[in-house]
Amino acid sequence: MQLDHATIVSEDLATVRQFLIEVAGLQEGPRPPFRFEGYWLYLDGRPVVHLAPATREGIDGLALNRIDHIAFRIGSRGEWAALLARLDARKISHHVSSLPPLQDVQLFVSIAPGVGVEFVTALANVVGQTTT
Incomplete structure (x- = not known):
């Protein structure tokens, strides 16, 4: 077994995305056409961090926890x-x-x-x- 990806839910996707690209060295890459905004960030050709917006109803009506x-x-x-x-x-x-x-x-x-x-x-x- 190996870790596939982590999803970070934030009210400030732009700041999180910018940090992970400019400081951590991840690259933005293709993302499926979900019904909500977000980004997939890649490391060594793999989408290891998914960014999703924090909303009251969550994604697809599901409440989402935050990642520490x-x-x-x-x-x-x-x-x-x-x-x-x-x-x-x-x-x-x-x-x-x-x-x-x-x-x-x-x-x-x-x-x-x-x-x-x-x-x-x-x-x-x-x-x-x-x-x-």
Whole structure:
């Protein structure tokens, strides 16, 4: 089994979409013609994040829960540094914490009300770099 996708429901789709494209590096791609607005964002050719508008009635009359956050794993020191540079260039505040037992570092960003994104990398990719 593998994770297929995550759906983020937000009242501010434009902000969430912009962050996930410009900072996280996802690409907008084809989406089926649903009866509601939204976007599908791709990573490595797969639609991994679906964005849908928050409405009172939900989608197709179903009440939708919100997602707490979605996490992306950063695989190298260079990718981590590039992420920090993109966040700094856009003056996006973030919180970094370490998970010593796992030898991982987490970086959290709130991109819209109720929508958070986490980036995770190995501690070795962060050693010697400054974070804010």
